[in-house]
Amino acid sequence: MTTLATPMPGNEVKSPNWVQWVAWALTIVCLAAGAYGLYLRFTEGHAAASYGSYVPWGLWIAAYVALIGASAGAFGFAAVIFTMRKTEYYGLARLAMLVAFGAFAAGMMNVWLDLGHPFRFWKLMLQTSWTSIMGWMSWFYVIYGLILVVGLFLTRKGVIPKFMERFSWVAFLFAIAFAGAEGALFGVVGARALWESGLTPILFLVEAALFGVGLVAAGALIFGGMNPKAARMLGVVMLILLGVLLLLEWAEYTTALYASVPAKSSAVMTILTGPFWWVFWGLHLGLGVVLPGLLLLFGRGNVLLTGIAGALIAAMGLATKLNLVLPALAQEELEGLAHAFTGPGLTFSYFPSTMEWLVWLGTLGLGGLIVLIGYRLFSLSTPTRSSASK
Amino acid sequence: MADIVQKENLLVRMQEDIRRALEKPEGERRWGMVIDTRKCVGCHACTLSCVAENKLPPGVVYRPVLDQEIGTYPNVTRRFMPRPCMQCEEPPCVPVCPVNATYKRPDGIVAIDYEQCIGCRYCITACPYSARTFDVGYTYTEGTPEQEVYELLPNYEYGVEHARVPGSEESPIGNARKCHFCLHRLEQGALPMCVTTCIGVANYFGDLNDPDSLVAEMAAQPNAVVLKEELGTKPKVFYLV
Numbered sequence: 001m002t003t004l005a006t007p008m009p010g011n012e013v014k015s016p017n018w019v020q021w022v023a024w025a026l027t028i029v030c031l032a033a034g035a036y037g038l039y040l041r042f043t044e045g046h047a048a049a050s051y052g053s054y055v056p057w058g059l060w061i062a063a064y065v066a067l068i069g070a071s072a073g074a075f076g077f078a079a080v081i082f083t084m085r086k087t088e089y090y091g092l093a094r095l096a097m098l099v100a101f102g103a104f105a106a107g108m109m110n111v112w113l114d115l116g117h118p119f120r121f122w123k124l125m126l127q128t129s130w131t132s133i134m135g136w137m138s139w140f141y142v143i144y145g146l147i148l149v150v151g152l153f154l155t156r157k158g159v160i161p162k163f164m165e166r167f168s169w170v171a172f173l174f175a176i177a178f179a180g181a182e183g184a185l186f187g188v189v190g191a192r193a194l195w196e197s198g199l200t201p202i203l204f205l206v207e208a209a210l211f212g213v214g215l216v217a218a219g220a221l222i223f224g225g226m227n228p229k230a231a232r233m234l235g236v237v238m239l240i241l242l243g244v245l246l247l248l249e250w251a252e253y254t255t256a257l258y259a260s261v262p263a264k265s266s267a268v269m270t271i272l273t274g275p276f277w278w279v280f281w282g283l284h285l286g287l288g289v290v291l292p293g294l295l296l297l298f299g300r301g302n303v304l305l306t307g308i309a310g311a312l313i314a315a316m317g318l319a320t321k322l323n324l325v326l327p328a329l330a331q332e333e334l335e336g337l338a339h340a341f342t343g344p345g346l347t348f349s350y351f352p353s354t355m356e357w358l359v360w361l362g363t364l365g366l367g368g369l370i371v372l373i374g375y376r377l378f379s380l381s382t383p384t385r386s387s388a389s390k
Numbered sequence: 391m392a393d394i395v396q397k398e399n400l401l402v403r404m405q406e407d408i409r410r411a412l413e414k415p416e417g418e419r420r421w422g423m424v425i426d427t428r429k430c431v432g433c434h435a436c437t438l439s440c441v442a443e444n445k446l447p448p449g450v451v452y453r454p455v456l457d458q459e460i461g462t463y464p465n466v467t468r469r470f471m472p473r474p475c476m477q478c479e480e481p482p483c484v485p486v487c488p489v490n491a492t493y494k495r496p497d498g499i500v501a502i503d504y505e506q507c508i509g510c511r512y513c514i515t516a517c518p519y520s521a522r523t524f525d526v527g528y529t530y531t532e533g534t535p536e537q538e539v540y541e542l543l544p545n546y547e548y549g550v551e552h553a554r555v556p557g558s559e560e561s562p563i564g565n566a567r568k569c570h571f572c573l574h575r576l577e578q579g580a581l582p583m584c585v586t587t588c589i590g591v592a593n594y595f596g597d598l599n600d601p602d603s604l605v606a607e608m609a610a611q612p613n614a615v616v617l618k619e620e621l622g623t624k625p626k627v628f629y630l631v
């Protein structure tokens with residue numbers, strides 16, 4: 001396999017073929033599970049899901065924000081590489097654009113299937129309400145998807161056009177606006193104390209960058225596009241972002257707990273000590289922060305460890321977003337509401353149903369399929385260079 | 391206030407108030423409700439009449455009655471608090487809707503266009519009173535040997551026929567739903583169903599812009615409060631405490 005990051009003759013670390021075979025196998029399994037989930041989704045509708053009226057958003061929305069964030073982060077990473085003319089990482093940047101597209105497609109599939117009326121999605125674009133962040137986001141998605149497709153198409157021969165290098169800073173700014181707006185989607189909801197914070201969009205930006213770079217590192221491990229120098233660079237970026245993430249979370253949680261206003265502090269306590277405490281302590285902090293942090297600290301420049309750390313960070317992004325979406329919704333807004341009237345969906349507890357898990361797996365399979373096919377379709381294995389170097 | 395309550399038939403008076411309000415242009419009315427928590431006995435008649443009137447399926451409720459316990463055993467007391475949509479003057483659910491499916495009418499009622507709603511449920515998260523529910527598509531007789539036909543009968547919310555047929559354009563299935571002060575009854579000069587059926591006449595309804603209306607008199611009482619006043623949503627549902 002040819003290296004993605006050029007020029008690095010003789011320095012690339014090739015990935016064994018079986019890694020890609022495993023990726024294909026996992027993708028196919030996910031797609032098969034998703035096909036059955038999709039069947040359930042369209043035959044039984046939302047009745048087969050666990051979310052309802054009091055917890056109206058669940059696994060799919062958490063997955064959607066995690067994937068869209070990771071996509072924006074990977075895209076932003078590519079834009080920075082092109083803007084800074086770091087030609088040795090151009091191959092990595094192309095891979096970043098591809099994984100950004102795969103994550104974007106998977107994220108959009110999650111939110112599309114979550115809609116009560118999926119076939120009315122066109123109203124988002126043609127009858128947009130400009131007072132709604134979600135309305136703005138729907139247009140951002142269209143623009144973003146187009147930028148990704150055009151970017152991948154223009155670079156399919158391994159040559160980065162000059163104008164892409166020149167205007168990548170615009171794309172970078174767009175990625176920031178895009179990921180920040182995703183956070184604002186939650187940050188402006190005054191009814192949910194956990195979400196309504198100036199830190200929420202900032203947190204989304206940092207998480208987007210972290211999950212995005214993690215996804216790129218994991219992709220580079222699968223496709224063999226990382227050398228020790230690239231691994232070191234990716235490792236440093238991830239370590240810095242992990243530190244900033246911890247700092248922001250510390251600030252958000254400790255101020256909420258110290259203030260002790262129940263609307264917010266009870267949501268934070270749900271995260272830390274609620275029935276799903278292990279999502280925060282085990283998945284997010286343990287597998288998503290501490291373990292990858294240690295791998296990156298003690299395996300600086302190690303391609304395998306950097307790739308594994310990236311994969312862990314990207315995968316545990318879901319746990320981070322689950323902790324944002326669900327605990328905020330699982331709080332009784334008025335005392336006595338939980339028992340005032342009973343019925344399906346009129347509950348403040350939530351655990352994803354089998355259908356939700358299957359559909360979610362299917363969307364991951366879709367993202368994986370796009371990346372695996374796109375890798376060949378856009379010739380990502382060919383060496384990449386700037387058109388200026390002709 | 392005791393005079394008002396004792397000397398006249400409140401339902402008849404509210405009916406007159408509504409007739410008077412309907413003679414005004416829509417934009418000059420301001421429908422509101424006052425709930426006397428001291429008179430509420432927690433019978434849930436309002437909840438159930440609302441379910442029947444609007445043909446609400448399982449999992450959808452417009453007006454639950456919250457049962458709140460005050461004090462610690464054995465020194466406890468209970469308070470019942472019906473919770474319709476607050477029809478906020480500054481409704482947080484409206485600006486978040488990405489397709490203008492939810493909007494505030496000139497008379498102040500916050501409405502949902504069922505044919506426009508995409509079912510994203512952003513409005514449900516934005517409501518500080520949990521006054522919106524998601525119509526998943528359940529029926530009461532699902533899973534039983536026979537699906538009852540009455541469950542598929544149309545409702546007439548917002549004065550429009552909404553057949554409960556999955557996949558049809560006008561069906562409320564897949565939408566956010568909420569209390570609308572029985573707008574379809576109101577426009578015909580009838581009181582909201584919860585007001586009509588309240589056994590203790592603990593609900594007062596009418597035009598808050600009409601100083602002679604019962605609801606305006608009650609809302610002006612010094613013991614009238616609104617929920618979560620600090621949010622600035624300016625609810626048009628008041629509670630007498």
